[in-house]
Amino acid sequence: MLFANYLVVATILAKASLTTYKVPMPELPEVETLRKQLAQNVIGEAVQDIAFFDERIKPFVISKDIAISAVERFGKYLVICLTSGEQIVIHLRMTGHLLLCEPTTEFPPYTRFAMFLTNKTLFCCDLRRFAILELTAFFSKTALIPNPLENFDAKAALAAASSRLLPVKQLLLEQGFIAGIGNIYACEILFAAQVNPFRKACSLTGREWQRIARASLEILSAGVESRGTSISDWRDLFGKKGEYQNHLAVYGRQQEPCPRCSAILERSKIGGRGTFFCPHCQK
């Protein structure tokens, strides 16, 4: 009964809020922002109840008298660890987002999952319903894949790319190659490294991979420091905008002058994704 009532409320609110709803799309800095904020605000909190509002999410139950013990991130995966040893794995995909609210009877638009803590409620909302959220006994999906903040090794990348004919930008987006880079930051990283996104991955030199590895660390770290990029309205755990949209060098700036060489920036398409770059100084 309880869950059925919540579903009605969530549906009504979703319809009422359609005109103001914006879409967040998280990459590594956005997910890391959520991880840090969750770690600061919900570790030690007891889980009173959970509720599901989306048939695409397989419902699960968790034991009584458990609390949140840790919050981890692997690439774009977020892992909420429970004192029972169980883990809730979340991938926000295109439009998923999390909100931590004071106790309330009002649900945010497109609520798909709610976790009721002692004095707060954690919502997972998702307009396009691509996000995944599941309970698992142990999560290690991307634990062994290089992390651009910790161990993006240029020599390993050079070797791994040696047989790949696709554009280097597409390889940077492969989560099994390096975990966490998405479309915006791939454009920014290749601009900072002065590598043309259309270059075949196997054609890059070791020196170029060193530049990409360094740019990945610098740009993604700066993205985390800025609490993410709010272009189409990414919001953090408390509904607040990030700041990295104010630091973008090329993304969304086609026809503007390159900040490095003043040539006109171009927009093109690689693997179906919008790609922004400087045709003059990205070699």
Add this chain to the structure above:
DNA sequence: CCCTATGTTCCCAA
């Protein structure tokens, strides 16, 4: 009607 969207997975062909 067309196109676009910070992501991933699946199917199919080479």
Add this chain to the structure above:
DNA sequence: CTTGGGAACATAGG
């Protein structure tokens, strides 16, 4: 087996 290309997922906005 790997690699790469495209559609699919579902929904909104321009």
